[in-house]
Amino acid sequence: MIVAVIGLGLIGGSMAIESRKSAEVTKILGVDHHPQHAQEALELGLVDEIVSIDQLGVADQVIVSIPVNRIGEVVMQVLDVLHPEAWVMDSGSTKAATCRLVDTHSKRNQYLAAHPIAGTENSGPSAAHEGLFAGKTNIICDHEKTDSRFFEHAQAFFSLLGMKSVFMNAEDHDKHVAYVSHLSHVSSFLLGQTVMDIEKDERNIFALAGSGFESTVRLAKSSPDMWAPIFEQNTEHLGRALQEYIMHLQKFQYLLMKKDTQALHQLMSEANKIRPVLQGIALQNGSKEAKSTQYAKMGLDIDS
Amino acid sequence: MIVAVIGLGLIGGSMAIESRKSAEVTKILGVDHHPQHAQEALELGLVDEIVSIDQLGVADQVIVSIPVNRIGEVVMQVLDVLHPEAWVMDSGSTKAATCRLVDTHSKRNQYLAAHPIAGTENSGPSAAHEGLFAGKTNIICDHEKTDSRFFEHAQAFFSLLGMKSVFMNAEDHDKHVAYVSHLSHVSSFLLGQTVMDIEKDERNIFALAGSGFESTVRLAKSSPDMWAPIFEQNTEHLGRALQEYIMHLQKFQYLLMKKDTQALHQLMSEANKIRPVLQGIALQNGSKEAKSTQYAKMGLDIDS
Numbered sequence: 001m002i003v004a005v006i007g008l009g010l011i012g013g014s015m016a017i018e019s020r021k022s023a024e025v026t027k028i029l030g031v032d033h034h035p036q037h038a039q040e041a042l043e044l045g046l047v048d049e050i051v052s053i054d055q056l057g058v059a060d061q062v063i064v065s066i067p068v069n070r071i072g073e074v075v076m077q078v079l080d081v082l083h084p085e086a087w088v089m090d091s092g093s094t095k096a097a098t099c100r101l102v103d104t105h106s107k108r109n110q111y112l113a114a115h116p117i118a119g120t121e122n123s124g125p126s127a128a129h130e131g132l133f134a135g136k137t138n139i140i141c142d143h144e145k146t147d148s149r150f151f152e153h154a155q156a157f158f159s160l161l162g163m164k165s166v167f168m169n170a171e172d173h174d175k176h177v178a179y180v181s182h183l184s185h186v187s188s189f190l191l192g193q194t195v196m197d198i199e200k201d202e203r204n205i206f207a208l209a210g211s212g213f214e215s216t217v218r219l220a221k222s223s224p225d226m227w228a229p230i231f232e233q234n235t236e237h238l239g240r241a242l243q244e245y246i247m248h249l250q251k252f253q254y255l256l257m258k259k260d261t262q263a264l265h266q267l268m269s270e271a272n273k274i275r276p277v278l279q280g281i282a283l284q285n286g287s288k289e290a291k292s293t294q295y296a297k298m299g300l301d302i303d304s
Numbered sequence: 305m306i307v308a309v310i311g312l313g314l315i316g317g318s319m320a321i322e323s324r325k326s327a328e329v330t331k332i333l334g335v336d337h338h339p340q341h342a343q344e345a346l347e348l349g350l351v352d353e354i355v356s357i358d359q360l361g362v363a364d365q366v367i368v369s370i371p372v373n374r375i376g377e378v379v380m381q382v383l384d385v386l387h388p389e390a391w392v393m394d395s396g397s398t399k400a401a402t403c404r405l406v407d408t409h410s411k412r413n414q415y416l417a418a419h420p421i422a423g424t425e426n427s428g429p430s431a432a433h434e435g436l437f438a439g440k441t442n443i444i445c446d447h448e449k450t451d452s453r454f455f456e457h458a459q460a461f462f463s464l465l466g467m468k469s470v471f472m473n474a475e476d477h478d479k480h481v482a483y484v485s486h487l488s489h490v491s492s493f494l495l496g497q498t499v500m501d502i503e504k505d506e507r508n509i510f511a512l513a514g515s516g517f518e519s520t521v522r523l524a525k526s527s528p529d530m531w532a533p534i535f536e537q538n539t540e541h542l543g544r545a546l547q548e549y550i551m552h553l554q555k556f557q558y559l560l561m562k563k564d565t566q567a568l569h570q571l572m573s574e575a576n577k578i579r580p581v582l583q584g585i586a587l588q589n590g591s592k593e594a595k596s597t598q599y600a601k602m603g604l605d606i607d608s
Contacts, residue, residue, distance in 0.1 A: 224572035268528035274496035292353035
C-alpha cells in the first residue's frame with residue numbers, strides 16, 4: 001500500500017512517521033511546494049520520494065496537511081487523479097469551506113474530512129515526531145458522505161495513530177472550535193502583543209513574569225502561516241466569539257472602575273467552574289493521570 | 305529565633321515549611337482568622353502554636369501572607385507590638401497601597417515589602433509545600449526604607465527559600481505586574497467564562513478542546529478571595545492594561561471582518577517575538593532546562 005502526504009510539516013510529517021508502523025505500507029510519497037521542506041523530509045526519512053500531485057494516481061491513501069485556505073483546491077486536484085480504490089483525507093482546523101467545495105466533486109465519496117486535535121507550537125518537517133496523536137481526539141465531519149469502505153480504512157488509520165474519534169457536521173465543527181480553540185489563540189497572540197507593546201522599553205521587566213504568564217501566552221508562539229488562513233476561514237464564528245469575549249472584558253473593566261469588588265469576586269467564582277472541565281480535558285488528552293497533577297509534580301505553577 | 309506567620313495558606317504555610325530548615329528557628333507561631341485553617345495548619349505541623357497578633361511581641365520575624373486589601377492594617381498592628389530587634393515582611397501581589405499606609409508608622413524601618421513570584425492555583429494550608437520558592441524571583445520594594453540589619457536578615461531568609469531578588473519602587477511594581485501577571489489572570493478568567501457561557505448547553509463540546517485551551521484558561525482556576533482584592537488595589541494600572549488589551553482585540557476583530565488576512569499575519573508575526581521572552585521566563589523560573597523543552601518531552605502540546 002502506498003501512502004502519500006501533501007504538506008510535510010508537523011502534522012503531515014508525524015502522520016508519515018506513524019504510517020511506517022503499518023505492515024501494509026510499502027512506500028511513502030511526499031509532496032511539498034517548499035523545496036527545502038521536501039528535501040528535509042527526505043533527509044529525515046519521513047518520506048521515500050518527492051513527487052507532484054499529478055503523480056498521485058499510484059497512491060492508495062493521501063493525507064493533505066497544508067494551510068486550510070488551500071486544502072479544498074488541493075483535495076479536488078487529488079480526487080481528479082485518484083484510482084477508484086484510493087481515498088484522501090485532510091487534517092485542517094476548519095472544515096465548512098473545504099467540505100462545501102469538495103461536495104461538488106464527482107468523487108466526493110473518496111474524501112474524508114478530519115481534524116486531529118494535536119500539535120505543538122513548532123512547525124516544519126523537523127518538528128514531526130512519533131506519538132503526537134496518541135490518546136488525542138480526532139473530529140470527523142460529514143462522514144456519511146464518505147464511502148463506507150474508505151471510512152473503514154480511515155478508522156483503521158486513526159486507530160494506528162491511537163486517536164479517539166468524535167463525529168459532527170462541518171458547520172458545527174467550525175462553530176465549536178472557534179470557541180474552544182481559535183479564541184484561545186487570538187487571546188494569547190494579543191495578550192503577548194499588548195504586554196510587549198507596553199513593556200517594549202523595559203524588556204527586563206519580563207523577569208517579573210511567572211509561569212502563569214508563560215502558560216497564558218504560550219499559544220502566541222504559534223505559526224502565522226497556519227493560523228492566518230484558519231482565522232480567515234472561520235471569520236463568522238470567530239468574530240462572534242471574539243465579540244462575546246470583548247463584552248466580558250468590558251463588563252469586567254466597568255466593575256473594576258466602579259470598584260465593585262463583590263461583583264468581580266462573583267464573576268471569578270463563576271469562572272472557577274472551569275476547573276472540572278479543565279480536569280476533564282487533561283484526563284482525556286491522553287495522560288494516565290490528569291495533567292494538572294503532572295503540573296504540580298513538575299513544579300509548574302502560577303505566579304501571583 | 306521565633307518566626308510568626310499570619311495567614312496560613314499556600315504562601316504563608318510554605319514559608320513556615322522552609323523556615324523549619326533554619327537551625328536558628330526554635331518555634332513557629334501561626335495566626336489565622338479562619339479557625340479551621342488554624343487547626344489544619346497545626347495538624348499539618350506547619351506551625352507549633354496558634355496565637356493572636358497582640359501576642360507577637362515575642363516574635364523575631366513576622367510574615368504576613370493574607371489578601372492584599374488587609375495587609376497594610378495588619379502590618380501596622382504587628383509593628384505596634386514588635387520588639388526593637390524584630391522585623392515584619394509581607395508577600396502581597398500589590399505593593400503601593402500597603403507601602404503608602406505603612407510609611408506612616410513610626411517603626412516603618414522594621415518592615416520589608418516583598419512579592420515572591422510563586423504560587424499554584426490551589427489554596428489553604430494543605431496546598432503549602434516544600435520547594436515552592438526555589439529558583440523563583442522575589443520582588444523587594446522600597447528597600448531603602450528598611451533598616452539595613454533587617455534587610456540583611458531578609459536577604460538571608462530569601463536565600464533560605466532559594467529565591468533571587470529584584471528591586472524596584474512600589475509604584476513601578478504595581479504597574480509592571482498589572483501587565484505581566486494581573487492582565488493574564490483577567491484574560492484567563494474571562495476566556496473561561498466566555499466559552500462556558502456559549503457552550504453551556506453542550507458541555508461535551510469541551511471534548512474538542514486540546515491542551516492549548518487548557519493552558520490558556522488555567523489561571524481561571526485561581527482563588528477569587530485572593531484575586532478580587534488584588535484587582536481592587538491595582539485598579540488604575542490594571543484598568544489601563546485592560547484597555548490596551550481590549551483595543552488590540554478590537555483591532556484584530558476589525559481586520560478579521562475586513563478579511564485583511566495579510567495584516568492578521570503581520571500582527572501574529574509580531575506576537576511571535578514573545579518566543580525568546582517566554583524561553584527566558586521558563587529558564588529563569590528555576591528549571592534546569594527551559595520548561596518548553598519539558599513540555600515537549602511530556603507531550604504537553606498545543607491543539608490546532
